[in-house]
Amino acid sequence: MRFEGRTAIVTGGSRGIGRAVCLELARGGANVVLCYAGNETAALETARSVEELGAKALTVRCDVSDAAQADALVKAAVEAFDRVDILVNNAGITRDNLLLRMSEADFDAVISANLKGTFLCMKAVSRLMLKQRYGRIVNLSSVVGLRGNAGQVNYAASKAGVVGMTKSLAKELAARGVTVNAVAPGFIETDMTAALTEQARAAALGSIPMGRLGTAEDVAKAVAFLAGDSAAYITGQVLAVDGGMAM
Secondary structure, three states, X not given: OOOOOOEEEEEOOOOHXXXXXXXXXXXXXXXXXXXXXXXXXXHXXXXXXXXXXXXXXXXXXXXXXXXXHHHHHHHHHHHHHOOOOEEEEOOOOOOOEOHHHOOHHHHHHHHHHHHHHHHHHHHHHHHHHHHHOOEEEXXXXXXXXXXXXXXXXXXXXXXXHHHHHHHHHHHHHHHHOEXXXXXXEOOEOOHHXXXXXXXXXXXXXXXXXXXXXXXXXXXXXXXXXXXXHHHOOOOOOEEEEOOOOOO
C-alpha cells in the first residue's frame, strides 16, 4: 500500500496492534499521528521506529473517551500535517469478569474507552473528511464482538457496538468518498494474550481452524488494505482476521 502525502491518526498506537499499524502505514509513506493514553516511553519508541522508516511522526497524549481531547487530537494532526486522511480507532481496554462479578464501574470503563472513544474520534474527523471528499476510517472490533465470550460481557458489547457504528457511519459518509470499515481480530500475540494461562492458550488454539495465534502484523496489513486506495469501493464491512474462528 502506498500512502505518500497521506496523514493517519492511530489511537492506541504505542504498542501491540496499534504499533504494528503505525509501522505498516509508515512503510507506505504516511505521516503518522500516534495517540497514546499513558505510556510515553513506548509511544516515543514507536515514533522513532516510524521515523526510521522515512515517515514523519507526531505523538499526542489523549484520552479518546473525552470529547475535548479527541477534538484536540485531530486539531494537532491538522496543525502538523494540514489534513487527516486515515483514522484507525485501535485504543481499547479490557476489564474481564463474569457478569455476576462484574462491577458497574468496569462495565462503564470498557464501554467508555472502546465504544464512546471510537464514536468521539469518528465525529472529530468526519467533518474534515467530508470537506476533503476523501477519508478512510478503520475501526478495531473483535471476534468477541461477533461471537461473544464468557467473562467479557462488557468487551463484547463494546466491540459489537463498534460494528454497528461502522455500518451506520459508512452509510452517512459514502457519498463524499469516505469509507468506514472494521477489522475484527481473533486471538493475536500481544501483551494481552501473553497473560493467558497455558490452559487458556490451548483452548484458544483449539478454536482456531488455522491452529495458530495471529500476529499484530497480520492485523496491520488488513488495516492498511482498508486504509488504502485499493479499498475505495469497500465500505461498511467487517474483515475478520482470526484464522477462521468466526466462520
